[in-house]
Amino acid sequence: MSNCYHCGDPVVEKEKIVFDDKEFCCQGCRTVYELFSENGLTTYYDFEKNPGASPKEVLSKYNYLDNSDIVSKLLDFEEENIQIIRLYIPHIHCSSCIWILENLNSLHSGVTQSQVVFSQKKVTITYDSDKISLKELVLLLSSIGYEPYISLENFDDKPKLIDRSLLYKIGIAFFGFGNIMLLSFPEYSNEYFKSEDFWMVEYQDFFRYLNVLLALPVFLYSATPYYISAYHSIRTKTYNIDIPMALGIIVMFLRSIVDIFFQDGPGFLDSMCGLVFFMLSGKLIQQTTYNFLSFERDYKSYFPIAVTKIKDEVEVPIQVYEIEKGDRLLIRNEELIPVDSVLISDIAFIDYSFVTGEAVPVEKKSGQKIYAGGKQVGNAVLVEAINSVSQSYLTQLWSNEVFDKKSTQKVKTITDRASRIFTPTLLTIALVGFIGWTFSSFNDAFNVLTAVLIVACPCALALTAPFTWGNVIRLMGKQKLYLKNTAVIEQISKIDAIVFDKTGTLTSSLGQQVYYEGIDLSKSDLVAVKNIVRGSNHPLSRRIYTLLPETPVEKPESYDEIAGKGVQGVFKGDLVKVGSANWVGVLSENKNNQTRVYVSINEEVKGFYVFENEYRKGIEPLLESLDNEGYDLYVLSGDNDGERKMLEKLVPEGTEMVFNQRPDDKLAFISELQKQGKNVMMIGDGLNDAGALAQSNVGISISENVNVFTPASDAILDAGSFSKLYSFLMYAKKAMKTIKMSYVLAITYNIVGLSFALSNRLSPLVAAIIMPLSTATIIGFVTLISTIYAKKTIEKKVLKKY
């Protein structure tokens, strides 16, 4: 089978389109190719094979962009006829995408400039609103397969100021560190060779005062995050690692000033700047983020900005926040229902996959209630709102306090816990040393006190965690588990209970794989089958119905549904039977554990539809190994317990299964487990899991395609890596072990340093050697160990024997 030249999808022989010697899967792809080749943009296909996406029909979807109020809220900048917009385009995935989007001006002269930020999948377009309106621009993008995603979230989303201060601070710290180190060399050579160096004698003061000058910006600017953090931690009585850090920095600086101005020595300015530089670098390393993913999504990123309201028989686009109870709304194909409403049209098929993860659309009849969050599949329908957006069933979930709590809640990290022991011990040692030395001389005592505080400054201790976590988060990302931040790793390592959502998590939200086996059905047969199953509400019938190609709707002459057997009817004179093997007339059936639906036409058995097991691959071994490791497992489901039997075969014994769970029930279930003292990991996917994900200690949302939308969570797991969950959990534990091991190393360095300090032998030279040496070895150690562990756990091919 060949692949489409434009989008790379397999080309179905019957629908193949050949144009310009190239094969296309559909008209849409061909049109885009034609458009590009007419405009000399075929370079698009040079960077990447089959980079495109087939354009979707959008038609009236963006009518609301005619409304200038809405447009001006979306724009980043507007001045006379120059407008600038930033659009999120999920399809951006390769260099071809960057190329075509940055050459938009070749397609339309109204576009003056366009620039892609690949990591965020965003494009900023400057255009002339006299020549092209925003709506036309969006339609242009859609027509070339780059449909932007505009949601309620964009509404007040103004460009955020990027915080670049960390980079400035690092730059200045490095400048200070490097220069002071060079200028200190004469001092050290002096000390080491015990010679009276000519330069030193002559220019000592010049070197030293210059060092003070260079150290000032580092002390006053680069190190500020530590002062602030230390201050906060004292005020909130949390006593984190930044207190001894800040203390160390301040003491180093003051002692150096005293030494230099009293002509007592060169001070510790180079060590201080080096320390600040290394610590800030650790911060930078830890900042690994996945910009193209969003971990903070709420319902706003799913909801449209505007809907079509029917007012006096006229369609008007209105903003969703303006919907009032009683408004009549027109919901088109693929449009989301923004408020709880009642169906006015005869029939609607609502796809709740955003909410529940269930991909099979639900049929609704006139007068039935439709909850917000569903998507209409099929023809446009009319509904009447019975609530406002914020009062809808689904959106009310976000008024739960867990969504506020999460942001302020600070988890105690291993570094903080270590510092709770470390800080008091350090202060005691410093004090003891001070008192001990006062018997000899007060001056020495002062030196010892400051030396202890300087050398014990927990640089290595504080650097361990950032570098380990930084490495771990990157390695996990390579295996397609994307963590929100490094704190999550530690949380994962502490998990003892795991809660799975059923629909969309244990099962695949892509829906069941359904395929046909047997004698090929002719076109008229397909029409007949489709029209027969149309009348049935049985889930299997519905699946077959959606699988079959679009056909004209015709009423069969007769129609009958026999419960537990199947459906039969006469269509254009043919007797069509769709149902179970015995009933259709198949005598021996070799099932292979599959669900099959047989089709016969005029009592001749044609073949059957196979419904593949919709549970994800590798679930059984995964759950088994989790169970063996001692994790408590739970399964939550919003559905009824119809599948309990099926699930019992899959999950290990003793797994608790709870059905009929509404979104807030799930949340309550998690917090109940937490009250029992458990550290809960929740794995879910739909919007209905959002509450539970937020409440749990670690919420992981699972996604078939990480580029599409997942509810707010601590981590996003690619569905393909689901079977690796066990390895991820093990790796997180190993990462913790790595940190503990490196603490031993760090403490060893500290003891060596302290022995120098307490015996009043800590010269600036010793400090200048110990500090970078310990830092470098610690960083090397944790990086090496965590990489080795990753090789042993997550990077190994999992579960070969299955």
Add this chain to the structure above:
Amino acid sequence: MGVIYILICISIFVASVFLYLFIKSVRSGQFDDQYTPSVRMLFEEETKKKKKEIETEQESN
């Protein structure tokens, strides 16, 4: 031996220039997106070539 003052002043000055350039480049947003420019740089040339080709084609037509 006043030369040491001059030399060190020069070295600090050069270092300061680099610091200034670094800060300036951070401020201009050079480090905000570290991926796209690396790709963009590779095809800038080809676009121009393409455009010229078209123009010459149009002219010859």
